[in-house]
Amino acid sequence: MGTSTYLRVVRASAWYDLMVTIGFATPWTFAAILAGLETISSLFGITARFPVFEPAHMLMANLLGSIVTVWAILRLRDTQVRYGRYDAAGRFLFATWQLYALLHGAHPIVWSFLVVEVAFGIAQVLPIDGVRCRGNGARASVAG
Structure with missing residues (x-):
């Protein structure tokens, strides 16, 4: 995939995170x-x-909502390949704990979130044309 396409995926994942988790940031919106x-x-x-x-x-939900909201805003304001790679790692961690929770009786609606986490995780670990992990391209970004 090309760098510009990859950065669009990073932005799309950030918009998804913002829309899904901003409501978790306060007790009132989480309710x-x-x-x-x-x-x-x-x-x-x-x-x-x-x-x-x-x-x-509620505190754990609010902490999750707060930090993921801030992380999403950072990726929207300063979209970088590096952030996409870190986001992929975070998504695989989230997916691991979502699967663990599901296997231990979590609400079935968690499956829908798990699918999105895995999909964005995979999309953000795919190779990028002409970008090596430590090369100059790893700093590729787009103004937001």
Whole structure:
């Protein structure tokens, strides 16, 4: 894939992260997101329920939402090949823990997030034409 195409993938993954996780950043918006996920689940006939979130669970969700939002904004404002590579590593970690959670009874809607994590992870580890890991191309970026 060419560098410009790769950078578009990095930006697309950043937009996805921003749209999906910004609502996790505060207790109030997370409560709305959770209610929305329950509604979507029922529309698809999924009978599993999300657990009641205690304050410590809410804190973890809010920390996740906050840091992923900041990471997404960085990738949108300063899109770089290097950030795409780091993002791929993060996506594979997220996918690992999502799969672990699913195998231990997590809500089935997590499968949809897992698929996206793996897809963006794979897209961001693919070779880029003319770019070597430590070469000048690794610094390729596009203004946002």
